[in-house]
Amino acid sequence: MHKGEMKIEDAYHLHLTSANKAELGTVVINPDGKIWFWNRWMHTKSGMQWRDVVGNRFVDQFPELANSRLASAINDALQHGLASLLSQSLHRSPLPLFHHLSDSASRLEQSIQVIPIEDRSNNRYCLLLIHDVSIAVRKEQALRKQAEQLRNIAYMDALTEIPNRRRLDEYLQDEIRRAVRNSSALSVIMVDVDQFKQYNDEYGHQAGDFCLQRIAHALKAALQRPADLVARYGGEEFSIILPDTPLSGAKLIAENLLKHIDNLAIPHEASSVADHITLSMGVASFQSKSQVSGSILLSQADQALYQSKHEGRNRLTVFLESTQQKP
Amino acid sequence: MNSKITTLTELQTDALIEIFNIGVGHAANSLSQIVGEGVSLSIPRLEILDSSQIDVLNSQINSKKICAVSQDFTGLIDTRTFLVFPEGKSMDVVRRMLGENIGLGDLGEMEQEALSEIGNIILNSCISAMSDSLQSSFQCSLPVFHRGSVDNVLDSENNVVLIMLHINFAIPSDHIDGNLVFLLSASSFNGLVEKIDHFIQAISSN
Numbered sequence: 263m264h265k266g267e268m269k270i271e272d273a274y275h276l277h278l279t280s281a282n283k284a285e286l287g288t289v290v291i292n293p294d295g296k297i298w299f300w301n302r303w304m305h306t307k308s309g310m311q312w313r314d315v316v317g318n319r320f321v322d323q324f325p326e327l328a329n330s331r332l333a334s335a336i337n338d339a340l341q342h343g344l345a346s347l348l349s350q351s352l353h354r355s356p357l358p359l360f361h362h363l364s365d366s367a368s369r370l371e372q373s374i375q376v377i378p379i380e381d382r383s384n385n386r387y388c389l390l391l392i393h394d395v396s397i398a399v400r401k402e403q404a405l406r407k408q409a410e411q412l413r414n415i416a417y418m419d420a421l422t423e424i425p426n427r428r429r430l431d432e433y434l435q436d437e438i439r440r441a442v443r444n445s446s447a448l449s450v451i452m453v454d455v456d457q458f459k460q461y462n463d464e465y466g467h468q469a470g471d472f473c474l475q476r477i478a479h480a481l482k483a484a485l486q487r488p489a490d491l492v493a494r495y496g497g498e499e500f501s502i503i504l505p506d507t508p509l510s511g512a513k514l515i516a517e518n519l520l521k522h523i524d525n526l527a528i529p530h531e532a533s534s535v536a537d538h539i540t541l542s543m544g545v546a547s548f549q550s551k552s553q554v555s556g557s558i559l560l561s562q563a564d565q566a567l568y569q570s571k572h573e574g575r576n577r578l579t580v581f582l583e584s585t586q587q588k589p
Numbered sequence: 590m591n592s593k594i595t596t597l598t599e600l601q602t603d604a605l606i607e608i609f610n611i612g613v614g615h616a617a618n619s620l621s622q623i624v625g626e627g628v629s630l631s632i633p634r635l636e637i638l639d640s641s642q643i644d645v646l647n648s649q650i651n652s653k654k655i656c657a658v659s660q661d662f663t664g665l666i667d668t669r670t671f672l673v674f675p676e677g678k679s680m681d682v683v684r685r686m687l688g689e690n691i692g693l694g695d696l697g698e699m700e701q702e703a704l705s706e707i708g709n710i711i712l713n714s715c716i717s718a719m720s721d722s723l724q725s726s727f728q729c730s731l732p733v734f735h736r737g738s739v740d741n742v743l744d745s746e747n748n749v750v751l752i753m754l755h756i757n758f759a760i761p762s763d764h765i766d767g768n769l770v771f772l773l774s775a776s777s778f779n780g781l782v783e784k785i786d787h788f789i790q791a792i793s794s795n
Binding site: 331350351 | 619622623624660683686687697698699700702703705706707709710713716717720726727728729730731732
């Protein structure tokens with residue numbers, strides 16, 4: 263049969279059947295904002311038949327749409343001929359449509375296209391195409407969760423389960439930027455376990471690993487503010503970043519940490535410093551005026567740490583620009 | 590022969606910037622409502638380029654890859670419009686809008702769609718403002734997401750005029766710069782200039 267021969271009723275019937283077979287919602291709104299057509303998908307997902315809603319204003323049919331982006335997008339289409347897209351990410355579920363009508367938790371995640379169309383007399387209608395994107399959303403959520411898990415692994419030191427060097431570098435960079443922006447203070451502490459090589463030789467590497475784990479957990483537990491970060495810098499060295507903390511505050515925190523590890527009293531017979539594990543520390547602070555990078559700040563703390571070790575260990579030294587001799 | 594009138598007078602430029610700022614002002618309201626935070630948008634600058642000067646855009650964007658959202662408008666002028674960000678910045682925009690800290694390496698499907706909607710809101714608002722101010726109507730297509738080099742995405746033919754606008758996104762605690770680009774034929778551009786002149790006359794005679 264040639265297409266010219268099809269009767270108008272048959273063509274209408276075929277169009278209707280196509281619309282009703284479609285696995286997406288199609289709604290046509292007339293120039294007055296009233297529902298002119300909706301397909302069987304809309305019936306199934308909303309529980310309302312076309313013949314029950316035809317002639318009702320679309321926004322009255324769904325009172326929750328008042329002042330919504332969908333309502334203004336429909337208005338833009340009818341009044342100004344503008345097409346719009348409503349993404350699921352920015353509007354999870356604009357319309358009350360459900361997988362199972364009896365289960366309000368099964369509300370569909372939707373992506374909606376709002377398209378102006380004109381009839382042969384140039385009257386402007388609005389076509390809504392409503393896509394169920396629930397499956398795609400769930401897939402992305404799963405991917406995002408996986409990405410987050412991987413990221414956590416990539417940023418964690420495998421032995422001590424505290425943040426690693428990579429995380430330290432990124433965090434320090436972020437915090438320095440924030441400190442400059444807010445003209446706030448920032449301090450770092452470099453920590454070294456005194457005579458750890460001797461500890462390993464005396465007790466074996468397994469005991470050494472366990473010792474590092476205990477110290478890492480103790481340092482982490484002793485830091486109370488959520489923004490403080492302790493990371494394993496490498497070997498038996500740890501770094502601590504203290505946002506919003508001036509040098510005086512950082513010094514107090516460092517003293518407290520020294521005491522804390524001292525109180526653990528982890529035996530270290532081979533140490534020349536004490537009969538248990540002790541730490542040496544270097545503290546450096548950042549004034550937002552000075553143009554200091556993360557690596558310079560760390561190296562200043564490291565210089566102070568070097569001085570602590572040089573002066574007999576089990577102590578802390580504060581880096582002061584004026585008094586520090588260049589190595 | 591093409592008579593090349595690819596410049597605007599200072600007055601015409603100011604008028605057009607004014608119209609676009611009205612547009613992005615509306616867009617900022619819509620975006621603020623969606624994200625529940627104050628988003629403000631402004632257009633500080635406008636440049637008219639021809640298709641041989643596309644490198645200007647390249648040098649300003651300073652990124653091998655861009656993400657863009659385009660829409661076609663037809664009516665008084667026929668134009669393909671783009672909201673353009675350097676690839677890295679486009680992720681910042683979307684994550685700020687969605688309030689997400691961690692995303693996948695690239696913009697995922699859902700994030701692309703979110704950026705498409707952000708572009709849709711901004712481009713529609715600009716065209717609406719033009720349509721109101723210049724008293725002419727437009728038809729438009731749905732937004733399309735692109736990723737690639739400036740040349741690939743804009744894919745401009747010869748003899749095309751580019752109206753390039755700088756757009757500044759101020760989202761609490763951050764600023765992000767992007768570009769709006771309107772590609773139009775020389776004849777559409779001339780039509781636009783004519784309408785702007787009417788607009789200026791109408792204002793100054795009031």
